[in-house]
Amino acid sequence: MEGIPKYTAEENIIRIMMEKSVNFVVVEGVNDTPIYESVIETILPDDDIGFWDVVHLGGKNNIKELINEYVNENFICVTDKDFDLTIHSDKVVNLTRYSIENFFICEDAISTSLAIALKAKKRDIVELFNLDGFFDEVDSAARRLLYALFFYQRKISPDPSKVRVAWGNSSIHKNPPEWGLCENRINQLIQSLLPNGVSELDAKAYFEDNFQSSGVTAYDLPGKMLRVLLQIYISKFYKVYKKKGGIQFNTVDSCMESIVACLNHSKAFVEQIQPVLKFLRTV
Numbered sequence: 001m002e003g004i005p006k007y008t009a010e011e012n013i014i015r016i017m018m019e020k021s022v023n024f025v026v027v028e029g030v031n032d033t034p035i036y037e038s039v040i041e042t043i044l045p046d047d048d049i050g051f052w053d054v055v056h057l058g059g060k061n062n063i064k065e066l067i068n069e070y071v072n073e074n075f076i077c078v079t080d081k082d083f084d085l086t087i088h089s090d091k092v093v094n095l096t097r098y099s100i101e102n103f104f105i106c107e108d109a110i111s112t113s114l115a116i117a118l119k120a121k122k123r124d125i126v127e128l129f130n131l132d133g134f135f136d137e138v139d140s141a142a143r144r145l146l147y148a149l150f151f152y153q154r155k156i157s158p159d160p161s162k163v164r165v166a167w168g169n170s171s172i173h174k175n176p177p178e179w180g181l182c183e184n185r186i187n188q189l190i191q192s193l194l195p196n197g198v199s200e201l202d203a204k205a206y207f208e209d210n211f212q213s214s215g216v217t218a219y220d221l222p223g224k225m226l227r228v229l230l231q232i233y234i235s236k237f238y239k240v241y242k243k244k245g246g247i248q249f250n251t252v253d254s255c256m257e258s259i260v261a262c263l264n265h266s267k268a269f270v271e272q273i274q275p276v277l278k279f280l281r282t283v
Contacts, residue, residue, distance in 0.1 A: 109265050150206070
């Protein structure tokens with residue numbers, strides 16, 4: 001049995017150059033490709049567009065090189081907001097949240113997933129479910145961390161003489177099943193990010209001068225740091241109305257997958273990718 005086809009970033013660039021009859025949606029990470037593909041397929045009927053594919057290039061720098069070096073008209077790119085400088089190009093859709101994972105924090109998509117699990121009407125779930133408590137917890141407990149992360153990524157990390165802090169896999173939540181963010185973990189991470197002589201007030205001032213904030217901490221902070229917090233929040237809501245079942249909300253991965261399956265119901269995300277949909281309809 002043949003394996004599932006997999007392409008490296010370099011191979012995907014070659015495909016874009018050679019397969020000129022295919023319209024490519026270029027994203028940063030390999031994990032992003034099935035998400036974009038799923039949402040696009042649910043919005044655009046097969047007979048509305050021609051041959052198309054979603055491919056990854058392994059990061060924003062490779063996307064920048066693609067745009068600078070090639071003039072093909074058969075691709076459009078989507079880049080995360082993250083903490084890097086924005087790519088200004090009519091061939092790039094820049095997300096307004098840190099990454100696609102931050103669009104999982106969406107009452108529309110989550111309510112749809114909950115309605116399916118609870119065998120209820122979505123409009124009834126919409127009346128009952130909201131993310132207010134989630135947003136409040138992230139804003140009150142993790143906004144300081146947002147300032148420190150941005151300062152570190154822009155000012156410290158690019159300096160090759162500095163020791164890198166591997167913050168990407170850091171956990172900032174309390175130990176499940178307890179819900180909430182852990183003040184001690186956040187404090188320790190901030191201390192590791194900010195060098196001697198740089199205060200949290202310095203980091204905050206730098207953030208305010210250099211980052212275009214969405215105004216919502218949960219949208220600007222790396223989404224993967226909030227996955228556990230979101231999963232427990234959703235699971236607790238489910239268990240209020242039904243004690244049994246809800247297996248899709250019992251683990252982080254299955255919970256995120258259930259939201260992805262309903263991401264086409266997210267008004268914010270669908271609006272964000274309108275330029276992609278327009279590209280596929282018209283090229």
